[in-house]
Amino acid sequence: MTGNLLSLTIWLPILAGVVVLATGGDDKAPAARWLALIGALLGFAVSIPLYTGFDTYNGGMQFTEFKPWIATFNINYALGVDGLSVWFVILNSFTTLMVVLAGWQVIEKRVAQYMAAFLIMSGLINGAFAAQDAILFYVFFEAMLIPMYLIIGIWGGPNRVYASIKFFLYTLLGSLLTLVAFIYLYGQTQGSFAIADFARVPLTMTAQTLLLIAFFFAFAVKVPMWPVHTWLPDAHVEAPTGGSMVLAAITLKLGAYGFLRFALPILPDACREYAWVFVLFSLIAVVYIGMVALVQTDMKKLVAYSSISHMGFVTLGFFMFAGGTQLNQFAVEGAIVQMISHGFVSAAMFFCIGVMYDRVHSRKIADYGGVVNKMPIFAAFMMLFAMANSGLPATSGFVGEFFVVLGAIQVNFWFAFFAATTLVFGAAYTLWMYKRVIFGDVANHHVAELKDVNKRELLILVVLAVTVLGMGLYPKMFTDLMHQSVNDLIWHVSQSKLPTPQLPQ
Amino acid sequence: MTWTSLNAWAAAPEIFLLVAVSVILLIDLFITDAKRHFTYLLTLVALAVTACLLVNSLAQPSQLAFSGMFVADPIAGVAKIGMVLGVALVLIYGRTYAESRGIYKGELFSLTLFALLGMMVMSSSLNFVTLYVGLELLSLSLYALVGLRRDNVHATEAAMKYFILGALASGMLLYGMSMVYGGTHSLDLLIIAQRIMSGEVNHLLVIFGLVFIVTGIGFKLGAVPFHMWVPDVYEGAPTPIAQLIGSAPKIAAFAFVIRILAQGLEAYVQDWRYMLVLMAVLSLAVGNLSAIAQTNIKRMFAYSTISHMGFLLLGILVGTPVGYAAAFFYAVTYMLTTAAGFGVVMLLSREGFEADRIEDFKGLNQRSPWFALMMLFVMFSMAGIPVFIGFFAKLAVLEAVVNMGLTWLAIYGVLMSVIGAFYYLRVVKVMYFDDAEDKSPLVAGIDTRVVLSLNCLLLILIGLAPDRLLYVISAAVAHSLLPA
Numbered sequence: 001m002t003g004n005l006l007s008l009t010i011w012l013p014i015l016a017g018v019v020v021l022a023t024g025g026d027d028k029a030p031a032a033r034w035l036a037l038i039g040a041l042l043g044f045a046v047s048i049p050l051y052t053g054f055d056t057y058n059g060g061m062q063f064t065e066f067k068p069w070i071a072t073f074n075i076n077y078a079l080g081v082d083g084l085s086v087w088f089v090i091l092n093s094f095t096t097l098m099v100v101l102a103g104w105q106v107i108e109k110r111v112a113q114y115m116a117a118f119l120i121m122s123g124l125i126n127g128a129f130a131a132q133d134a135i136l137f138y139v140f141f142e143a144m145l146i147p148m149y150l151i152i153g154i155w156g157g158p159n160r161v162y163a164s165i166k167f168f169l170y171t172l173l174g175s176l177l178t179l180v181a182f183i184y185l186y187g188q189t190q191g192s193f194a195i196a197d198f199a200r201v202p203l204t205m206t207a208q209t210l211l212l213i214a215f216f217f218a219f220a221v222k223v224p225m226w227p228v229h230t231w232l233p234d235a236h237v238e239a240p241t242g243g244s245m246v247l248a249a250i251t252l253k254l255g256a257y258g259f260l261r262f263a264l265p266i267l268p269d270a271c272r273e274y275a276w277v278f279v280l281f282s283l284i285a286v287v288y289i290g291m292v293a294l295v296q297t298d299m300k301k302l303v304a305y306s307s308i309s310h311m312g313f314v315t316l317g318f319f320m321f322a323g324g325t326q327l328n329q330f331a332v333e334g335a336i337v338q339m340i341s342h343g344f345v346s347a348a349m350f351f352c353i354g355v356m357y358d359r360v361h362s363r364k365i366a367d368y369g370g371v372v373n374k375m376p377i378f379a380a381f382m383m384l385f386a387m388a389n390s391g392l393p394a395t396s397g398f399v400g401e402f403f404v405v406l407g408a409i410q411v412n413f414w415f416a417f418f419a420a421t422t423l424v425f426g427a428a429y430t431l432w433m434y435k436r437v438i439f440g441d442v443a444n445h446h447v448a449e450l451k452d453v454n455k456r457e458l459l460i461l462v463v464l465a466v467t468v469l470g471m472g473l474y475p476k477m478f479t480d481l482m483h484q485s486v487n488d489l490i491w492h493v494s495q496s497k498l499p500t501p502q503l504p505q
Numbered sequence: 506m507t508w509t510s511l512n513a514w515a516a517a518p519e520i521f522l523l524v525a526v527s528v529i530l531l532i533d534l535f536i537t538d539a540k541r542h543f544t545y546l547l548t549l550v551a552l553a554v555t556a557c558l559l560v561n562s563l564a565q566p567s568q569l570a571f572s573g574m575f576v577a578d579p580i581a582g583v584a585k586i587g588m589v590l591g592v593a594l595v596l597i598y599g600r601t602y603a604e605s606r607g608i609y610k611g612e613l614f615s616l617t618l619f620a621l622l623g624m625m626v627m628s629s630s631l632n633f634v635t636l637y638v639g640l641e642l643l644s645l646s647l648y649a650l651v652g653l654r655r656d657n658v659h660a661t662e663a664a665m666k667y668f669i670l671g672a673l674a675s676g677m678l679l680y681g682m683s684m685v686y687g688g689t690h691s692l693d694l695l696i697i698a699q700r701i702m703s704g705e706v707n708h709l710l711v712i713f714g715l716v717f718i719v720t721g722i723g724f725k726l727g728a729v730p731f732h733m734w735v736p737d738v739y740e741g742a743p744t745p746i747a748q749l750i751g752s753a754p755k756i757a758a759f760a761f762v763i764r765i766l767a768q769g770l771e772a773y774v775q776d777w778r779y780m781l782v783l784m785a786v787l788s789l790a791v792g793n794l795s796a797i798a799q800t801n802i803k804r805m806f807a808y809s810t811i812s813h814m815g816f817l818l819l820g821i822l823v824g825t826p827v828g829y830a831a832a833f834f835y836a837v838t839y840m841l842t843t844a845a846g847f848g849v850v851m852l853l854s855r856e857g858f859e860a861d862r863i864e865d866f867k868g869l870n871q872r873s874p875w876f877a878l879m880m881l882f883v884m885f886s887m888a889g890i891p892v893f894i895g896f897f898a899k900l901a902v903l904e905a906v907v908n909m910g911l912t913w914l915a916i917y918g919v920l921m922s923v924i925g926a927f928y929y930l931r932v933v934k935v936m937y938f939d940d941a942e943d944k945s946p947l948v949a950g951i952d953t954r955v956v957l958s959l960n961c962l963l964l965i966l967i968g969l970a971p972d973r974l975l976y977v978i979s980a981a982v983a984h985s986l987l988p989a
Contacts, residue, residue: 024874070897072975073904113874135900139891146885149930153938161938165930172890172926176919179900183907183915 005049005063006079009089010127013043013096017119020112029111033104036115040097043122047093050086051481059083059484061132069136073186075193078132083485084260084336085129087478088253091343092129094467095249096122099242101460102351106241106358107155114155118242121147125250129257134182134193137261141254142175148243148251155240163231163238170221170231178218178262181211185266199265199492202499208270215263222255225278225315226285229308236304237363241354244300248307248346253339256314260336260489264318264327268493271319278319283418285312290425294432299356300363302433303349306389309422310342316419317404320411327490328411334403336482341388341396341471348385348464352378355457356437360446365436369443374450379438381453381461386434388468390427396471397426515570515577518558518585519625525551526618533611541609548596548614552621556589567985573693574632579981580833581629584760588628591753591840592621597956598848599745601949605856608653608743616653617749620646624753628760633682633692636764640678640725643757644671647750651742663741670734674724681717684710685770694769701772715773718765719780726758726814729787736795739807744854744861747803748847751810752840755817759836762821763829767986774824781822782914788815789921796928802850803861805928806843809887812925813839819918820902823909826986830979831901837978838886838894842964846883848957849876852949863932868941876947877936879961888929889922892968901975 016039023032055062061080069077081089099118107114124147127140145168153164182193188207189197203211221228232252236244264271271278286309293305317335320328355378356371357363372379388395393402401422409416442448453461471478513520529551533544559582567578596617603609623642630636648671652664682692688710689697700706723731739747766777792812799805817839820832853860853869860866870877886893899922906915949957967974 068972069970070972070975072972072979073900110870113870139896142896143891146881146890149933150937153934161934164938165927165934168930169923169927173920173923176923177916180903180907180912180915180919183900183904184912186904187908 004065005046005053006065006081006089006126006130008046009043009050009093010079010123010130012046012123013039013093013119013126014123016040016042017116017123020119021116023112026109026111029108032112032115033100036100036119039119040093040100040122043119044093044097047090047126050081050089054086054481056083056480057484059488062086064132069133073135073193074191075135076133077136078194079130080132081130083482084489085257086481087336087340088129088250088257089126091253091340092122092125092250095246095343095347098347098351098460098464099245101456102245102354103240103242104456106354110154114151114242117147117151118246121151121246125254128254132195134185134195134198136193137195138175138179138182142172144251145171148247151243152235152239155243156238158238159234160238163234166231167235170228174217174219174221174228177214181214184211195261195266198262202497203267203269205269205273205498208267208497209274212263212267212270212274215258215267219255219258219263220281220315222258223252223311223315224255224308225281225312226289226308227281229285229289232308233301233304236307236350237298237300241350241357244304244350244354245347248303248350249343252307252311253343256311256318256335256339259315259318264493265489267497269496269498271493272321272325275319275321278315279415282312282316282319283415285309286316286422287418287425290422290429293429294425296429297365298363299353299365299433299437300350302365302429303346303353303389306349306426306429307342307346309426310338310346313401313404313419313422314338314342316415317407320404320407320415322411326494328407329486329490330403330410331407332486332490333479333482334400334405334407336400336486337396337403337471337475337478338400340478341400341468344464344467344471345385345388345395345397348461348468349389351460351464352382352385355453359450362446365433367444368437368447369440370438370447371450372438373442374447375452377458378453378461381465382434382438384465384468386430388472390430391423394469394472396468396475398472399475511572512568512570515562515568516575516629518555518562519622519629521558522551522555522618522622522625525554526615526622529618530611530615533614536611538609541611544611544614545596545600548618549593551618552589552593552596556586559586559589569631571635573695574635575626575629576631577629578985580760580763580985581625583833583837583978583981584628584756585625587756587837587840588621588624588753591756591844592617592749594844594848594956594960595745595749595752598748598844598851598953599743601953602743602745602851602854606654606743613650613653616646616650620650620749621753624757627757628764630764631694631768633686633694636761637675637679637682640761641675643754644675647671647746647754650746650749651738653746654743659741660743663738666734666741667738670724674721674731677717677724678721681714681719681721684714684717688714694764697769698771701770711770712773712776715770715777716780718770719777719784722758722762722765723784725761726755726817727811728784728814728818729791729811730784732788732791732811735811736804736807739803739810740801740861744803744847744851744859747806748844748851751806751847752844755810755814756836756840759817759821759833763986766821767824767829771824778822778824781818785815785818785822785914786917788812788818789918793921793924793928796925799928800863801861802863802866802932805863805932806846809925809928810843812921813887815921816899816902816918819906819914823905823911825905825909826982827979828902828905828909829986830975830982831898831905833982834901834975834978835898837974838898838967841960841967842883842886842895845879845957845960845964846887848953848960849880849883852876852947852953852957855945855948863935865943866932866935867939867943869936871941872944873947875958879958880936881933882961882964884929884932886964886968888926890926893964894968894971895964897968897971897975
């Protein structure tokens with residue numbers, strides 16, 4: 001059973017997606033919904049043993065699987081998770097479940113295709129997190145663009161075509177450069193696409209720098225880092241609620257994960273050398289994008305910008321080299337925790353906006369006001385998530401940010417200073433939005449007609465609230481799993497990979 | 506010439522096909538239009554038998570025939586199987602279309618088979634004369650096929666253009682071949698290679714000839730700057746013929762290039778490599794950029810073919826068996842993909858309606874979710890998105906190019922494919938994001954539907970397990986090019 005656990009987390013949702021797709025037209029929509037729910041539940045269920053069976057003292061790959069796939073190029077179906085990736089497989093399976101529930105009644109046209117797209121995407125994303133072969137990773141990484149493209153384009157808002165094509169091309173450009181980088185590394189390792197071999201092979205500084213540029217394009221676009229973030233607000237605003245949830249909760253994490261899995265271990269010297277670039281871009285994301293979020297009039301856009309700002313924190317944490325050599329453990333772990341936490345919180349925020357949008361069909365802040373009078377339960381939950389988004393202690397949002405700031409201050413006071421402004425900006429834009437939307441008098445007749453959340457919505461809100469609070473109160477559950485792997489990574493990155501110079505005889 | 510040097514058994518598939526075409530041509534004379542399905546079935550049977558003979562020949566070692574003018578080696582074997590498949594797909598997808606356009610005649614079948622015969626001869630030739638004969642048999646059949654609807658202005662115009670430019674290209678090729686002959690005193694490619702190695706040739710003359718030969722190849726492949734005929738011919742020709750031109754002959758052209766450049770003039774690899782680099786770079790740019798502006802899907806396919814030929818050239822110009830194998834794989838997978846693409850276009854068309862504008866695909870997902878999904882496979886495969894085979898074809902080519910040290914070319918190639926992705930995505934957008942205006946049901950025979958579905962599913966199934974095909978193709982190239 002445990003031998004194929006990761007394969008199950010990948011192929012079970014995909015298979016379920018194909019089955020759901022086969023139910024066909026909208027006359028069989030209820031069947032499609034239930035099948036999708038069963039598929040998502042099973043997908044989540046098989047991801048649980050990854051947590052319970054995880055050996056926290058082992059920093060290496062666990063639950064590994066290995067089968068030759070394309071012998072001509074020595075490409076293998078190699079899977080495995082370590083402390084850096086295990087949470088994301090679980091988080092992804094969890095989010096898919098939430099998305100299926102969130103779209104239960106809201107999606108009325110082409111239900112089967114909608115549910116199938118999310119299930120298939122869930123499997124592909126799990127594959128990308130579990131892949132231990134660069135080409136396998138690439139296949140999953142890029143194949144997931146297809147369902148996302150369709151999700152934004154079919155079920156999205158008025159400007160969906162522009163947003164979906166922009167999303168696709170932006171990400172494709174980055175990932176194709178990475179493909180060339182992988183092929184180059186394949187040549188350097190004498191014919192291996194295994195990520196572990198990439199991490200071992202010595203590389204000159206020039207090669208590392210060029211490869212870092214290629215990786216930057218792929219992963220920074222996905223994170224997204226400033227200045228290649230412009231696709232995200234468009235994609236988020238136009239995507240349906242489920243699409244935004246997955247996009248924010250999971251696919252952005254893949255970009256950051258790419259830095260962890262590829263850039264840092266494979267190119268440690270270049271990463272050290274150019275860490276300042278990443279730090280600079282991250283701080284710009286935190287401060288500048290935080291200000292941009294402040295002036296948004298569209299709720300989804302505001303949360304989208306807040307995502308960029310929060311992800312800036314993550315990339316900041318990854319590149320905190322103390323004394324220019326060694327990564328700071330607090331910063332790295334904090335960044336990973338921040339990734340997971342942001343997965344819950346941003347999914348929750350987008351879901352809350354979706355709940356209101358389904359009733360009023362507007363995302364404009366100005367169209368709301370006084371929602372609390374009509375939807376008190378909803379308002380209470382949203383309060384919690386808004387607080388988590390601004391990093392209130394005892395919520396998950398606080399833990400990651402605190403760790404990263406703690407790590408940053410050991411490296412450089414000013415890094416920490418600018419990073420900490422997010423606590424101010426985050427609180428400002430989130431709570432100000434919350435105030436304008438939820439509090440005050442009932443603004444118009446749309447708001448006056450609002451009904452509070454139904455049981456299905458309540459269920460999602462409760463589950464998300466429990467995770468957000470749970471993670472805030474007991475983050476050890478999460479950090480325990482990643483501790484050993486992070487230590488290994490830090491040690492690995494501290495070793496130079498430059499080829500030893502040949503002394504003249 | 507003795508019987509042993511004749512060794513005609515090595516050419517059994519070609520000989521069988523020739524006999525079969527002649528028989529079909531004769532039988533068809535006695536068949537009325539209403540019973541034309543009989544010719545159709547006979548043709549498919551002939552193709553099936555040819556394919557069986559070819560599969561049988563794959564198991565045997567390489568052998569020369571007709572005093573070294575003809576070779577039956579694994580490259581030729583695999584290429585021919587691909588071509589037979591490509592031609593069969595043309596006939597199956599084109600049946601309904603041809604019936605409703607009044608071109609469902611005996612000529613359609615005999616000319617198509619003659620074209621196939623030409624391609625097969627081309628890919629088995631080791632001599633300039635047989636190469637040229639095969640090429641002309643292919644080209645003349647295609648000229649006639651393009652003009653099959655002789656009362657259609659577009660078709661006749663396309664046929665004329667194709668003929669004139671094709672004849673010009675053939676002239677170039679012949680001129681180049683005559684110079685190589687002058688420089689080496691032989692028409693036999695293996696002898697030419699030997700003489701070049703031993704240095705008893707006039708290098709200047711051979712290189713001069715090489716330039717003309719590469720020009721001729723450029724014309725036949727449709728590579729920039731010799732691509733002008735491609736869009737007009739694709740647009741003007743009846744859709745099945747456009748499919749024919751776009752699919753199987755690309756494999757033949759690949760074999761043709763391998764015979765001349767890799768087997769005959771391999772010693773000049775440094776000279777022809779940069780000619781091909783230039784053509785590849787231009788093809789990728791012009792093909793992809795022009796495709797964006799197209800509103801007609803056949804023209805879009807034409808420009809996309811040009812860009813794909815650029816990728817194919819990238820594989821060839823590496824000049825190693827790995828590169829050739831990558832290009833071969835590219836040609837075969839491209840044949841499968843493009844056949845499926847045209848298949849869907851024909852599926853949507855009906856009497857008096859061509860379905861050749863991109864907007865004719867509007868809302869296909871509402872009209873037929875299944876075939877919309879199939880077209881989605883085709884488009885993403887062409888764009889090179891995993892897990893479709895188009896991705897692995899690109900991967901193989903890029904791998905060869907990067908290992909050659911031409912990383913900049915690989916980066917250029919992938920940047921161009923991002924541009925390419927845009928217009929493929931647009932087709933998907935039209936199918937999935939727009940609402941259908943035309944709600945009429947699809948008319949197509951069960952044979953077309955089943956084969957087309959299988960064809961499209963192959964794009965993803967081979968993508969999930971590409972190793973088998975990759976292995977067969979690399980082994981074929983290795984066995985044919987490296988002396989045993």
